[in-house]
Amino acid sequence: MSEAREKVAANAEAESTAPAQPSEPEAKIYHRAFPGWVNWLSYLFCRTSLWISAKIMFGVEVYGMDNIPRRGAVMLVANHSSHLDPPLCSIVTHRHLSFLAKADLFKSRWLGYLISTLGAFPVRRGEGDRGAIRTCIGVLKEGKALLIFPEGTRSPDGKPQEAKKGAAMILSQLPETLIVPVRIDGSFEAWGKDGKKINRTKIRITVGQGFRVADLKLQESGKKQLYHELGKEIMRKIMTASA
Numbered sequence: 001m002s003e004a005r006e007k008v009a010a011n012a013e014a015e016s017t018a019p020a021q022p023s024e025p026e027a028k029i030y031h032r033a034f035p036g037w038v039n040w041l042s043y044l045f046c047r048t049s050l051w052i053s054a055k056i057m058f059g060v061e062v063y064g065m066d067n068i069p070r071r072g073a074v075m076l077v078a079n080h081s082s083h084l085d086p087p088l089c090s091i092v093t094h095r096h097l098s099f100l101a102k103a104d105l106f107k108s109r110w111l112g113y114l115i116s117t118l119g120a121f122p123v124r125r126g127e128g129d130r131g132a133i134r135t136c137i138g139v140l141k142e143g144k145a146l147l148i149f150p151e152g153t154r155s156p157d158g159k160p161q162e163a164k165k166g167a168a169m170i171l172s173q174l175p176e177t178l179i180v181p182v183r184i185d186g187s188f189e190a191w192g193k194d195g196k197k198i199n200r201t202k203i204r205i206t207v208g209q210g211f212r213v214a215d216l217k218l219q220e221s222g223k224k225q226l227y228h229e230l231g232k233e234i235m236r237k238i239m240t241a242s243a
Helices: 003-012 025-031 036-058 085-090 103-107 109-117 130-141 166-173 187-191 223-239
Strands: 061-063 074-078 097-102 120-123 145-148 178-185 204-207
Touching (some): 085 145, 130 166
Antiparallel strands (some): 178 204
16 A cells, blocks of 8 residues: 555544435435436436537537546546536536535425436535535445535636545545546636626536546645645646646
8 A cells, every 4th residue: 555545544544434314304315316217318318418508509628538437436526617517527428427516406306306316416515514425435435436526616716726625535535546637628707606697618628647546645644634635636636637
């Protein structure tokens, strides 16, 4: 085991991975998914529709799709500056992505059912939602693909923000997980955080080479410092991603 992996694994001991019971009504929607074939057809239909719409509206170009493995656990990490980013990330791979969505979206029964079917599960921002972290870990342990926005929320100006500790907490439990950086350029100009309308502008998505915690040179040893250092390295990988 490499030094970087040992540091992360050692600090993970302080984080409990015991199953969590959902405490909010909207969290229960995630467990009321439709049968598997309905999920698959819904996801396929939505992904195809999104791909066509993105090509027409934004002339979307995707580079490096082959950097995402066809099977096995993988965490896609992307920059976040627009509501468009989650659906845009879904078109970079044929795999069914699981992703976090703010808990308020699950208060609507039909929207909750829809995004749950598409792979979303709720997170309570700013409250250290350990239940969401455990769910993410469970997704990866099942060998599935997980999408994470390390910044935690949309950038107010389109520039990369400091990563929150969520992604680092997940990786501290599963340091062998393959991490694939995804850089989205143009989504802020298309529909920024305070944008009143969607603009037809060019969007480019670059999927970089995958890496693992062991590949990073992490200097800090304390848990808080280690999370900060890991988050900083993840953001650097995202913003320098090249196919």
